[in-house]
Each structure stands twice: as C-alpha cells, then as structure tokens.
Amino acid sequence: MGKWFPTVYDFFMKPLEKHRFKDIRSNLIAKAKGRVLEIGSGSGINLPHYQHCVEQVTAIDPNEQMLQRSAKFVRQGKVQVQLIKAEAEKLPFADNTFDTVVATLVFCTVADPQKAILEIKRVSKPGARILLFEHVKVHHPFWAKIQDILTPAWKKVCDGCHLNRNTLDYIKQADLSVLEFKNYYKGIFITVDCSYQPEVNKK
Numbered sequence: 001m002g003k004w005f006p007t008v009y010d011f012f013m014k015p016l017e018k019h020r021f022k023d024i025r026s027n028l029i030a031k032a033k034g035r036v037l038e039i040g041s042g043s044g045i046n047l048p049h050y051q052h053c054v055e056q057v058t059a060i061d062p063n064e065q066m067l068q069r070s071a072k073f074v075r076q077g078k079v080q081v082q083l084i085k086a087e088a089e090k091l092p093f094a095d096n097t098f099d100t101v102v103a104t105l106v107f108c109t110v111a112d113p114q115k116a117i118l119e120i121k122r123v124s125k126p127g128a129r130i131l132l133f134e135h136v137k138v139h140h141p142f143w144a145k146i147q148d149i150l151t152p153a154w155k156k157v158c159d160g161c162h163l164n165r166n167t168l169d170y171i172k173q174a175d176l177s178v179l180e181f182k183n184y185y186k187g188i189f190i191t192v193d194c195s196y197q198p199e200v201n202k203k
C-alpha cells in the first residue's frame with residue numbers, strides 16, 4: 001500500500017463527506033447499540049456519530065497510519081473506543097461478542113470479502129445488526145463495464161479498492177437477513193442494515 005494513501009484519503013473525501021455522506025453515516029450509525037465492532041475504521045470518521053446507547057466501540061484496521069489518524073475522532077466521540085490493528089478476515093475476538101458490526105467503504109478493499117463475512121458472523125451475537133455503507137458495482141451494463149475496466153488501475157492507486165465489488169451478493173449468499181436497503185448516487189453507493197439470525201437462517 002502507498003504510504004501516502006492515508007494522508008490524502010481524508011482530503012479527497014472531504015467534498016463528499018461534507019454533503020450527503022455525513023447524513024448517510026449518521027443515519028446508519030444511529031442504529032448501532034451495545035458492543036460495537038467497526039471494521040476498517042480508517043481515519044475514524046464514523047466515531048463521532050456513535051450515540052450513548054453504544055457501550056463501547058472496538059475499531060479495527062490493518063493500517064497503522066489510519067489508526068493513528070483516528071486519534072482525534074476518538075477524543076471527539078461520546079463513547080469509549082478501543083483501536084486494534086487487525087484484518088476483517090482474521091478477527092482477534094471470541095465467538096458471539098458483538099451486538100453490532102459496522103463497515104463503511106471497506107468491503108471494496110478487503111482481500112477476501114467472503115471470509116470477512118464469515119468472521120463477522122462468528123463474532124456477532126445472535127440477533128446482532130450488521131450495518132454497511134459501501135460502493136458497489138452498478139446495475140447499468142455500460143457503467144458496470146466501465147467499472148470493470150477501471151478497477152485494475154484504480155486498485156493500484158487506491159489501496160486495493162475495487163470499483164466493481166458485488167457486496168450485496170456476498171451478504172445475501174452469507175444468509176444475513178436484509179432489514180433495510182437503500183441506494184444513493186444511481187446505485188453506486190448502498191447502505192444495508194442486516195440482522196444475523198443463525199436459528200432462523202438455518203431453517
């Protein structure tokens with residue numbers, strides 16, 4: 001990964017964050033409660049959005065520089081935050097630990113999204129909520145093709161990010177129950193509120 005990526009990430013995201021993203025993040029994160037795991041917390045932009053119904057946030061990211069950058073948001077937040085260097089595909093937590101798992105703009109980058117979802121299920125308590133905000137492959141065939149063409153170069157420049165990830169398909173294949181789905185910017189961005197119900201899903 002380019003060492004410069006964490007430095008420029010917030011700068012390039014600022015125009016989007018100032019407008020619609022701020023509301024999208026805040027509406028999604030308002031649903032978090034109890035013990036929360038945030039995957040790929042990056043520079044910590046979600047941390048000020050957690051409300052008092054959250055007991056504690058455990059924020060993981062494999063990138064040391066990103067974790068360091070999140071210190072300022074840890075101080076601004078209302079809830080206790082623990083930062084841990086870790087990857088979504090190998091979560092250093094016991095089974096059935098978390099009430100909510102949050103991932104925003106992360107599934108585009110994780111090397112093995114299916115393994116990451118299995119890990120999320122393992123560490124989630126039955127009934128846990130999984131809250132995602134992601135950019136994905138669009139339905140429009142022309143623009144989907146453009147995303148495919150751009151992805152190899154985009155991945156090199158943007159820290160492994162795939163423009164063409166079918167994250168919603170991974171969620172459905174993993175048998176998570178989708179409670180609410182919304183799309184933004186003509187389907188480039190989505191939010192998904194899912195529930196992990198191991199007993200229901202086995203039937």
Ligand SMILES: C[S@@+](CC[C@H](N)C(=O)[O-])C[C@H]1O[C@@H](n2cnc3c(N)ncnc32)[C@H](O)[C@@H]1O
Nearest residue numbers: 040041042063066087088104105106109110111
């Ligand atoms: C595009 S940034 C998003 C950061 C933040 N969540 C946000 O909403 O702005 C993607 C983040 O995912 C992290 N990441 C990459 N691979 C990961 C993995 N395998 N497990 C967890 N996080 C990962 C990166 O280090 C980076 O901080």
